[in-house]
Amino acid sequence: xxxxxxxxxxxxxxxxxxxxxxxxxxxxxxxxxxxxxxxxxxxxxxxxxxxxxxxxxxxxxxxxxxxxxxxxxxxxxxxxxxxxxxxxxxxxxxxxxxxxxxxxxxxxxxxxxxxxxxxxxxxxxxxxxxxxxxxxxxxxxxxxxxxxxxxxxxxxxxxxxxxxxxxxxxxxxxxxxxxxxxxxxxxxxxxxxxxxxxxxxxxxxxxxxxxxxxxxxxxxxxxxxxx
Numbered sequence: 693x694x695x696x697x698x699x700x701x702x703x704x705x706x707x708x709x710x711x712x713x714x715x716x717x718x719x720x721x722x723x724x725x726x727x728x729x730x731x732x733x734x735x736x737x738x739x740x741x742x743x744x745x746x747x748x749x750x751x752x753x754x755x756x757x758x759x760x761x762x763x764x765x766x767x768x769x770x771x772x773x774x775x776x777x778x779x780x781x782x783x784x785x786x787x788x789x790x791x792x793x794x795x796x797x798x799x800x801x802x803x804x805x806x807x808x809x810x811x812x813x814x815x816x817x818x819x820x821x822x823x824x825x826x827x828x829x830x831x832x833x834x835x836x837x838x839x840x841x842x843x844x845x846x847x848x849x850x851x852x853x854x855x856x857x858x859x860x861x862x863x864x865x866x867x868x869x870x871x872x873x874x875x876x877x878x879x880x881x882x883x884x885x886x887x888x889x890x891x892x893x894x895x896x897x898x899x900x901x902x903x904x905x906x907x908x909x910x911x912x913x914x915x916x917x918x919x
Contacts (some may be wrong), residue, residue: 695803696846702802705759705836705871713756713834714820720768720827727820730735742817750897754796755875755882756833759810762791766822772811774892781818783890797882798836798874804859805887811896836871837866843868862885 693699706713726745733741751772761769763786770794771782782792794810819827836842844910845867851859873881877898882888889897 695848695851697708697848698846701846702757705835705840714817715830715832715834718814718829718831720814722824723819723859724826726816727823730820738745745820746815746817749817750813751813751895752892752897753800753809753811753882754794755798755877756796756832756835757799758793758797758834758905759800759831760791760793760834761829762823762833763788763826766818766819766827767824768814768819768822768827769829770815770818772813772892774808774810777892779813781827782814796833796884798842798871799887800880800887801844801869802842802847803851805861805885806847806851806853808853808887808892811893824876835875838872840871841868842874844870 695701726748726901728743729746730738763783767783769781769783769792769796770779772779786791794812795807797808800809811845814829821855845855848860849859853859866884869881873879877883880898883898887893
C-alpha cells in the first residue's frame with residue numbers, strides 16, 4: 693500500500709507455490725583452515741593474506757525481495773550503512789534472539805530505490821578471529837514468484853527516497869522485468885539499474901549469468917539468488 697496504493701501488490705508476487713523462497717543453512721567450515729594457513733605466513737605476507745581472506749566472500753546485494761538473518765553462531769556478517777557508507781559488524785550488536793532484516797534488489801527495483809538494496813559481506817577475516825569455531829548462519833530469502841513480472845512503473849510518483857532526493861527513473865533500464873531473470877542477473881539486468889552506480893555500491897560483485905555457481909546443479913541455480 694505504501695509503494696503503490698495497492699495493499700495486495702507485493703503479496704501477489706509471492707503468494708504462489710512456485711515461489712522459490714528458501715531457508716538456507718550456510719556452513720563456513722573452511723574459515724578455520726584458512727585462519728590456520730594465515731598463521732603460517734611471515735610478516736611480509738600477512739597483509740596480503742588478510743586481504744585475500746577478507747575477499748573470500750564478495751560484497752553483494754541479494755536477489756530476494758527481503759532477507760531475514762538470525763544472528764549466526766559467531767560474528768561474521770558485515771553490512772554497509774547506506775547513510776554513512778561505513779561497514780558495520782552488525783551481529784556484534786545483536787542478541788541471540790534477534791535477526792537482521794534487509795532489502796534485496798527486487799524490492800529496490802519495485803520501489804525505485806525508495807528501499808535501497810543492502811550491501812553486505814560474509815567477512816572471513818572476522819570469522820577467523822573466532823577460530824576454531826565454525827560459523828553457521830541460517831538466513832531466510834523471500835523471493836518473488838518465479839513466474840511473476842515486476843513493474844516499477846506501479847510505484848507511486850509521490851514517494852521520495854529517504855534522503856529527500858527524487859526516486860530513480862523506472863526507465864533507467866527496463867521498467868518491467870521478469871522475476872526469473874533476477875537471481876542470476878540474466879543479461880546483466882540488475883547491473884543496469886542506475887542506482888548501482890552510486891558510491892554506496894562500490895566494490896559490489898554481481899552474479900554471472902553464464903556460470904555463477906560452479907558445481908551447483910543447474911535446476912537449483914535459479915533458487916540460489918546469491919550476489
